[in-house]
Amino acid sequence: MGHMDYSAQMRDLGLRVTRGRLAVLEVLDGHPHSSAEKVVAEVRCLLPQVSIQSVYNVLNDLTAQGMLRRFTPPHSAALYETRVNDNHHHAICTGCGRIEDVECAVGHAPCLVPSENHGMEIQIADVLYQGICEDCRKRAAA
Ligand SMILES: [Zn+2]
Ligand SMILES: [Zn+2]
Ligand SMILES: [Zn+2]
Known part of the structure; x- marks a missing residue:
């Protein structure tokens, strides 16, 4: 933009x-x-x-x-x-802290349905993927 x-x-x-x-x-x-x-x-x-x-x-x-x-x-x-209003999520490498955008598979918030909402009208489900990136896996294997 x-x-x-x-x-x-x-x-x-x-x-x-x-x-x-x-x-x-x-x-x-x-x-x-x-x-x-x-x-x-x-x-x-x-x-x-x-x-x-x-x-x-x-x-x-x-x-x-x-x-x-x-x-x-x-x-x-x-x-x-600056990427706003698309409910995208983030994947973070717990090894090096690298962060990538991940498209929301559903595309609108909330994209998860809670098993119990305690009477709340749920507006957002925060999704954070955490894992080990390819570079970190290679470093660990080397
Ligand atoms: Zn990493
Ligand atoms: Zn982002
Ligand atoms: Zn989502």
């Missing part, structure tokens, strides 16, 4: 289009599943005058507005990505 689309999306949401916001989206397009720390470092390569706090604010604001998705794998900082 290009800048024009992000600008239009922000205007539709009533958000001011700023270089800082566009830079965060651009960085996350190129580096999906980045931590706030990584986004700060990358954004400041592009726009050295942007403060750390303002990058954190942008991450929070755009997540709240649904333009970014935040998820937190076990033992990890929160990670961000």
Whole structure:
């Protein structure tokens, strides 16, 4: 998705289009599943005058507005990505921490039906696949 689309999306949401916001989206397009720390470092390569706090604010604001998705794998900082609204899941290698997107086989949330809902209207089933990636398996076998 290009800048024009992000600008239009922000205007539709009533958000001011700023270089800082566009830079965060651009960085996350190129580096999906980045931590706030990584986004700060990358954004400041592009726009050295942007403060750390303002990058954190942008991450929070755009997540709240649904333009970014935040998820937190076990033992990890929160990670961000621009791929939203498709209920995709993540597969994480417990050896090296590598993260891959996995299409939801069902395509909408929740994609699992609980055996017992305790009277709750279930909206999301968080699915996280954990395993050992090919590289780690090769390293272990070597
Ligand atoms: Zn691995
Ligand atoms: Zn993802
Ligand atoms: Zn699913």
